[in-house]
Amino acid sequence: MQSYLQLCQRIVDEGVWVTNERTGKRCLTVINADLEYDVAGNQFPLITTRKSYWKAAIAELLGYLRGYDNAADFRALGCKTWDANANQNEAWLANPHRRGEDDMGRVYGVQGRSWAKPDGSHLDQLRKVVDNLSKGLDDRGEIVTFYNPGEFDRGCLRPCMHTHNFSLLGDTLYLTSYQRSCDVPLGLNFNQVQVFTLLALMAQITGHKPGRAYHKIVNAHIYEDQLELMRDVQLKREPFPAPQLEINPEIKTLEDLETWVSLDDFAVHNYQYHPAIAYPFSV
Numbered sequence: 001m002q003s004y005l006q007l008c009q010r011i012v013d014e015g016v017w018v019t020n021e022r023t024g025k026r027c028l029t030v031i032n033a034d035l036e037y038d039v040a041g042n043q044f045p046l047i048t049t050r051k052s053y054w055k056a057a058i059a060e061l062l063g064y065l066r067g068y069d070n071a072a073d074f075r076a077l078g079c080k081t082w083d084a085n086a087n088q089n090e091a092w093l094a095n096p097h098r099r100g101e102d103d104m105g106r107v108y109g110v111q112g113r114s115w116a117k118p119d120g121s122h123l124d125q126l127r128k129v130v131d132n133l134s135k136g137l138d139d140r141g142e143i144v145t146f147y148n149p150g151e152f153d154r155g156c157l158r159p160c161m162h163t164h165n166f167s168l169l170g171d172t173l174y175l176t177s178y179q180r181s182c183d184v185p186l187g188l189n190f191n192q193v194q195v196f197t198l199l200a201l202m203a204q205i206t207g208h209k210p211g212r213a214y215h216k217i218v219n220a221h222i223y224e225d226q227l228e229l230m231r232d233v234q235l236k237r238e239p240f241p242a243p244q245l246e247i248n249p250e251i252k253t254l255e256d257l258e259t260w261v262s263l264d265d266f267a268v269h270n271y272q273y274h275p276a277i278a279y280p281f282s283v
């Protein structure tokens with residue numbers, strides 16, 4: 001939590017105003033942030049200086065792991081975060097590849113689970129990583145990447161958290177996740193939860209102990225219409241201790257994640273938080 005607040009304060013103190021063409025808004029921006037989460041010690045990095053909707057963040061992660069390409073599927077899991085990008089983004093609405101209401105196109109999990117190969121077949125990146133790690137194998141390329149520039153024109157948004165690189169040292173699993181662009185008040189709130197939960201879940205289904213998760217961010221920003229709430233409200237609050245995440249131990253395979261797992265299989269304990277803050281969202 002301290003490292004999140006330090007990043008917010010750093011943006012407020014040292015950020016540079018950058019005009020963003022896609023959203024038409026200015027962002028106060030810094031370059032490079034390194035966050036680290038203690039998954040072994042179950043220090044769940046949930047924001048405590050406002051109410052954080054952790055279930056929606058885990059639902060979004062579950063949708064990526066399943067390869068969802070439709071905002072309706074995310075809604076059915078309990079997550080509305082893709083509604084706006086699928087249905088209100090002017091460039092995507094005008095894109096001939098968009099297949100109607102709620103379609104997100106070939107983004108995130110679609111790339112992770114069915115990367116298109118030149119011969120017309122598809123590659124399941126996540127399956128390969130799960131199979132190797134389950135056998136105790138780390139080929140130094142246990143990577144799931146959603147970043148496919150050749151198909152950017154077939155999706156509603158380029159992935160922000162785009163690459164997850166797993167590592168095995170003995171029986172401990174580590175994760176390094178890379179993010180090119182980060183909406184610190186809204187997106188990071190979710191992304192911290194997702195990096196932590198991804199390592200915890202992958203360790204559980206591949207039979208290893210979770211270690212630490214490393215989260216590397218390039219462009220970290222606060223949109224102009226979020227700045228006042230961050231500077232004058234959220235940053236004035238004192239954080240509470242980190243809560244703990246409990247995951248149903250019956251989740252044992254990738255198939256479990258693909259089929260029956262729901263948000264009822266996750267619980268957070270000892271979550272103390274300050275009142276909610278409704279930050280504006282930019283499409």
Ligand SMILES: Nc1nc(=O)c2c([nH]1)NC[C@@H]1CN(c3ccc(C(=O)N[C@@H](CCC(=O)O)C(=O)O)cc3)CN21
Nearest residue numbers: 053056081082085183186187189190277279281282283
């Ligand atoms: N501008 C922008 N910021 C983002 O963080 C973002 C995007 N766009 N587009 C793609 C996804 C969607 N994500 C989102 C979208 C909405 C919320 C959001 O509105 N969160 C609220 C309430 C969530 C709820 O009620 O479930 C929050 O207060 O955290 C968070 C992340 C993260 N990504």
Ligand SMILES: O=c1ccn([C@H]2C[C@H](O)[C@@H](COP(=O)(O)O)O2)c(=O)[nH]1
Nearest residue numbers: 022158160161181182183187188191
């Ligand atoms: O997981 C996510 C997804 C998106 N974001 C934010 C980062 C940016 O503010 C926008 C994406 O805009 P680009 O113009 O494509 O960079 O969404 C996030 O923080 N986390």
